[in-house]
Amino acid sequence: MGKGNLVVGQSGGPTVVINSSLSGVIQEAMAQSAVGEIYGMYRGIRGLLKEEFIDLRRQPAGVVEGLRHTPGAALGTVRYKLSEADYDRILDVLKKHNIRYLHYIGGNDSSDTSWQLARLAASSGYELHVVAVPKTVDNDLVHTDHCPGYPSAARFVAMATRDTGRDTEAMGPESPVKILEVMGRNTGWLTAAAALARQEEGDPPHLVYVPERPVSVEQLLQDVERCYREREYVVIAMSEGAQESAGKTLGEAFAPKEVDTFGHRMKGGVSDFVATLLSGKLGLKVRLDKPNYLQRSLMVCASAVDLEEAFRVGKEAVKQAVGGCAEGIVTLVRAPGPGYHCSLEVVSLAEVANKEKMLPVEFMNEAGNYPTAAFLDYARPLVGALAPPYVRLRRATA
Amino acid sequence: MGKGNLVVGQSGGPTVVINSSLSGVIQEAMAQSAVGEIYGMYRGIRGLLKEEFIDLRRQPAGVVEGLRHTPGAALGTVRYKLSEADYDRILDVLKKHNIRYLHYIGGNDSSDTSWQLARLAASSGYELHVVAVPKTVDNDLVHTDHCPGYPSAARFVAMATRDTGRDTEAMGPESPVKILEVMGRNTGWLTAAAALARQEEGDPPHLVYVPERPVSVEQLLQDVERCYREREYVVIAMSEGAQESAGKTLGEAFAPKEVDTFGHRMKGGVSDFVATLLSGKLGLKVRLDKPNYLQRSLMVCASAVDLEEAFRVGKEAVKQAVGGCAEGIVTLVRAPGPGYHCSLEVVSLAEVANKEKMLPVEFMNEAGNYPTAAFLDYARPLVGALAPPYVRLRRATA
Numbered sequence: 001m002g003k004g005n006l007v008v009g010q011s012g013g014p015t016v017v018i019n020s021s022l023s024g025v026i027q028e029a030m031a032q033s034a035v036g037e038i039y040g041m042y043r044g045i046r047g048l049l050k051e052e053f054i055d056l057r058r059q060p061a062g063v064v065e066g067l068r069h070t071p072g073a074a075l076g077t078v079r080y081k082l083s084e085a086d087y088d089r090i091l092d093v094l095k096k097h098n099i100r101y102l103h104y105i106g107g108n109d110s111s112d113t114s115w116q117l118a119r120l121a122a123s124s125g126y127e128l129h130v131v132a133v134p135k136t137v138d139n140d141l142v143h144t145d146h147c148p149g150y151p152s153a154a155r156f157v158a159m160a161t162r163d164t165g166r167d168t169e170a171m172g173p174e175s176p177v178k179i180l181e182v183m184g185r186n187t188g189w190l191t192a193a194a195a196l197a198r199q200e201e202g203d204p205p206h207l208v209y210v211p212e213r214p215v216s217v218e219q220l221l222q223d224v225e226r227c228y229r230e231r232e233y234v235v236i237a238m239s240e241g242a243q244e245s246a247g248k249t250l251g252e253a254f255a256p257k258e259v260d261t262f263g264h265r266m267k268g269g270v271s272d273f274v275a276t277l278l279s280g281k282l283g284l285k286v287r288l289d290k291p292n293y294l295q296r297s298l299m300v301c302a303s304a305v306d307l308e309e310a311f312r313v314g315k316e317a318v319k320q321a322v323g324g325c326a327e328g329i330v331t332l333v334r335a336p337g338p339g340y341h342c343s344l345e346v347v348s349l350a351e352v353a354n355k356e357k358m359l360p361v362e363f364m365n366e367a368g369n370y371p372t373a374a375f376l377d378y379a380r381p382l383v384g385a386l387a388p389p390y391v392r393l394r395r396a397t398a
Numbered sequence: 399m400g401k402g403n404l405v406v407g408q409s410g411g412p413t414v415v416i417n418s419s420l421s422g423v424i425q426e427a428m429a430q431s432a433v434g435e436i437y438g439m440y441r442g443i444r445g446l447l448k449e450e451f452i453d454l455r456r457q458p459a460g461v462v463e464g465l466r467h468t469p470g471a472a473l474g475t476v477r478y479k480l481s482e483a484d485y486d487r488i489l490d491v492l493k494k495h496n497i498r499y500l501h502y503i504g505g506n507d508s509s510d511t512s513w514q515l516a517r518l519a520a521s522s523g524y525e526l527h528v529v530a531v532p533k534t535v536d537n538d539l540v541h542t543d544h545c546p547g548y549p550s551a552a553r554f555v556a557m558a559t560r561d562t563g564r565d566t567e568a569m570g571p572e573s574p575v576k577i578l579e580v581m582g583r584n585t586g587w588l589t590a591a592a593a594l595a596r597q598e599e600g601d602p603p604h605l606v607y608v609p610e611r612p613v614s615v616e617q618l619l620q621d622v623e624r625c626y627r628e629r630e631y632v633v634i635a636m637s638e639g640a641q642e643s644a645g646k647t648l649g650e651a652f653a654p655k656e657v658d659t660f661g662h663r664m665k666g667g668v669s670d671f672v673a674t675l676l677s678g679k680l681g682l683k684v685r686l687d688k689p690n691y692l693q694r695s696l697m698v699c700a701s702a703v704d705l706e707e708a709f710r711v712g713k714e715a716v717k718q719a720v721g722g723c724a725e726g727i728v729t730l731v732r733a734p735g736p737g738y739h740c741s742l743e744v745v746s747l748a749e750v751a752n753k754e755k756m757l758p759v760e761f762m763n764e765a766g767n768y769p770t771a772a773f774l775d776y777a778r779p780l781v782g783a784l785a786p787p788y789v790r791l792r793r794a795t796a
Contacts, residue, residue, distance in 0.1 A: 055792075076567075077568050078570075163696050174476070178691070291689045
């Protein structure tokens with residue numbers, strides 16, 4: 001095939017490293033003689049449909065490299081479900097601009113979009129190389145050791161747990177319960193990372209609740225009461241999707257049922273519900289941290305491993321596409337052995353699209369309220385050390 | 399006076415640097431031959447009343463130095479209002495342990511406690527040197543350029559605004575409004591620091607609301623609508639104490655009135671109220687970040703200036719007490735001139751206790767919705783640079 005043009009888009013929620021992947025795509029594309037123009041879709045697949053492109057080959061000096069430490073999604077992102085009604089238009093645009101390489105950086109839904117595009121091109125006899133770049137803080141893509149974006153968000157959660165834990169310990173019985181509400185949609189990968197905050201026995205977090213392991217209201221109350229008796233404060237990491245039974249949000253029954261002045265049912269997060277429950281049933285003052293979008297954007301918490309891998313994964317996608325790969329998504333494959341290293345492979349988009357990787361059973365303890373050593377061994381090299389260690393005064397009375 | 403013992407306590411909300419001040423107190427006390435034992439009050443003034451002391455002279459190696467990078471309040475903290483009923487007991491404990499130097503690290507309420515203790519000792523003819531150490535993320539103590547704790551929390555707010563701003567910009571019209579809810583009680587010092595996130599014209603934050611400048615619901619809606627028209631997304635930094643008129647929380651009228659299953663009135667934060675208002679009246683999707691206690695605990699956001707000053711202020715308090723100062727609080731006095739430097743002085747506790755320093759009029763613009771250049775000049779040296787600068791792609795279409 002002669003020279004073809006390349007288009008790259010970003011999709012779904014931003015992360016601190018999604019621009020590092022974009023930088024990898026652009027830098028590799030510039031190094032490949034088979035690639036002509038390098039287009040960015042403005043706001044994802046919608047930019048492709050509307051022919052809104054950003055010229056990525058001709059950016060001011062320093063911009064492409066600077067993407068490696070800039071959070072957000074520099075191309076703009078979108079949540080848009082491609083439908084068959086869009087197919088003709090897509091093909092027209094691809095042909096008009098002689099686009100032969102297509103890279104979509106995103107998670108589950110974006111993999112499905114890439115898979116649709118690959119099938120569309122194949123069934124139309126249009127030569128197009130679609131190699132997706134994985135990205136999601138939820139870490140729920142199958143066939144990859146982990147997703148770029150996850151290690152950094154996990155590092156935020158670990159740091160936040162460690163530090164708000166010290167704050168809660170300092171306050172003591174006055175306001176002894178802290179709930180950190182953690183993202184992750186239907187999976188508990190991100191919440192489990194809170195356990196990396198624990199430096200010594202008894203350190204926060206004390207309880208970790210994930211959607212994969214529903215907890216009854218009775219069990220929750222027992223867990224919290226026991227922890228409070230042990231040390232007069234309790235730090236809880238709780239998934240935004242935590243449940244008391246399949247499909248039923250934890251504590252929701254204790255939330256107010258009234259609508260706001262516009263008639264909308266006010267829907268608090270799970271941590272609001274649980275706070276209401278704990279203060280009502282146990283009489284303990286509960287405080288909440290809901291960092292929400294800071295989990296996926298606070299650059300100062302970025303994992304060095306993540307920033308580097310995100311860049312490598314972006315480069316690899318272009319290498320694979322130019323090398324002839326018709327369709328696929330780049331995956332990280334962890335090498336066995338004591339040191340941490342991941343190599344890069346490609347699997348078919350058909351294997352990944354619309355599938356969801358849940359936290360495996362062996363990563364949570366039997367009680368379903370704390371991650372296991374096996375999880376910590378998995379996550380620690382991704383997140384990196386939380387240095388330097390903190391100190392605690394020896395209590396021996398004077 | 400012969401050798402006397404020293405006691406130090408921590409009070410109110412923890413910060414990332416309150417332990418740095420504690421480390422300064424301990425290290426200076428160890429260097430002063432006039433100081434005998436060094437006691438820590440376990441959980442503030444209540445520890446003094448209950449004779450619960452921690453032996454700070456005999457800590458394991460590395461602990462006292464390690465306090466300089468450990469968030470929380472290592473002695474434990476308390477909110478306890480001293481009353482005259484406690485006075486006899488206090489005097490007994492001071493005499494019994496030959497305590498001649500007393501250092502309380504805290505904010506407004508703690509200064510009042512220190513002031514009571516100093517008057518109690520003076521009126522009883524008991525020689526006691528009470529030199530308080532300022533601490534509050536709210537920055538609302540009078541007679542000091544700023545309070546240790548504020549620069550680091552301000553740095554968190556600036557970083558959070560910058561990064562969640564990029565996240566919001568990336569999402570665009572799909573969910574165009576972000577509200578970052580910021581601490582600070584009745585003052586807007588901390589919220590104003592969001593403006594340090596702005597690297598170039600048009601960058602977040604776009605609106606900054608502080609308690610000192612109430613904003614009507616009509617004005618708020620106009621502000622947000624105008625910003626949205628200009629760039630399709632709006633990032634708002636909002637004080638937890640933002641008001642629509644004196645004493646009336648902004649947007650509260652739009653919140654649900656119902657009580658929870660325990661009969662408590664659910665009280666959302668101001669950002670919940672405003673989110674309800676904006677989505678109801680403007681039809682824009684609003685997202686919230688409520689980092690709450692992470693603002694005062696996330697060590698990775700600590701300001702280098704703050705960590706160092708907090709340590710110096712702790713040391714100075716001991717020097718002053720040993721040097722003969724009967725009562726006072728250490729203050730930071732900024733030197734005029736281009737470079738940033740603060741020297742340390744002491745003012746009487748009577749001048750500081752129970753007073754509150756509001757954000758001055760000249761630190762907010764006329765519309766009351768954005769800090770002025772004068773504020774930025776004040777805050778920038780405290781918070782430090784947010785490096786490296788972020789990049790943005792040039793939009794020129796391909």
